[in-house]
């Protein structure tokens with residue numbers, strides 16, 4: 001099946017990134033949101049990102065030509081003739097199932113449905129539609145325009161041709177797809193989440209300060225970001241949600257949320273997007289580690305220093 005027109009559900013961090021790379025690859029894209037202000041915010045991020053790529057000479061076309069293939073809408077009917085729908089709304093089984101069930105009635109019968117979920121069961125979402133054989137996971141990574149990987153996940157109901165169409169679509173975006181199956185967390189989060197949670201536990205146990213832990217993993221292992229910076233970057237709320245789903249699935253302590261992560265969530269410290277997490281992001285270029293607040297000691301005693 002040939003994919004020409006793509007619908008993206010949600011224009012947040014992931015949805016806008018997916019819409020951007022899909023339009024950049026030459027597809028017509030319509031993004032569905034619940035409110036105009038979410039579309040405006042997402043499209044403004046896309047324009048900034050496209051301008052940055054253009055500045056570096058990394059686009060084959062002008063940002064305007066790419067932007068012209070991108071439309072925003074508040075009406076599900078505008079997605080009726082899409083060949084592929086990629087959902088990137090809030091990580092909530094109920095919200096996603098509701099969204100798929102309503103679109104199932106509107107979008108043409110042979111269109112493929114895909115979810116960008118990082119932890120919710122694709123099988124559970126597919127079962128909310130009348131096209132479970134035409135349902136896959138397409139899991140992108142943040143920031144979508146820069147990260148090369150897409151995990152392509154099949155369920156036991158996915159038709160082989162649909163799975164391969166999803167795989168080929170990811171390649172057409174210029175991404176590197178990997179094949180995986182509907183096992184909670186797929187490949188990346190199965191390995192990444194215990195590592196991130198261990199970093200929080202190490203911090204709770206006083207193994208090192210926020211800066212020490214991040215610097216150690218950056219310089220000792222060559223990672224682009226330390227684990228606590230990455231947590232702020234991914235979103236502590238998102239990570240907390242993922243741990244709940246993964247713990248519920250596997251009942252293994254390594255997937256359980258450390259108490260500090262839960263405290264940060266209750267305080268509304270979701271990381272970079274909310275302004276505060278393990279770091280204060282008031283100036284995104286100079287994040288300030290929050291050891292003092294998290295340990296209840298003075299900044300001096302906590303050894304607050306800027307990360308490398």
Ligand code: CAA
Nearest residue numbers: 049052053118140141142143145146147189224225230234
């Ligand atoms: N669009 C265009 N350009 C962008 C951009 C965007 N959205 N975001 C950043 N850039 C540009 C920056 O402006 C910068 O440009 P200059 O060199 O001209 O200054 C360039 O890209 C490099 O960025 P940075 O200087 O910020 O730093 P970097 O070299 O560290 O690269 C990074 C950034 C690619 C994000 C890198 O830090 C990295 O790979 N970090 C790890 C990210 C990661 O692990 N993501 C996965 C998270 S897990 C997940 O998403 C899935 C899940 O289910 C939870």
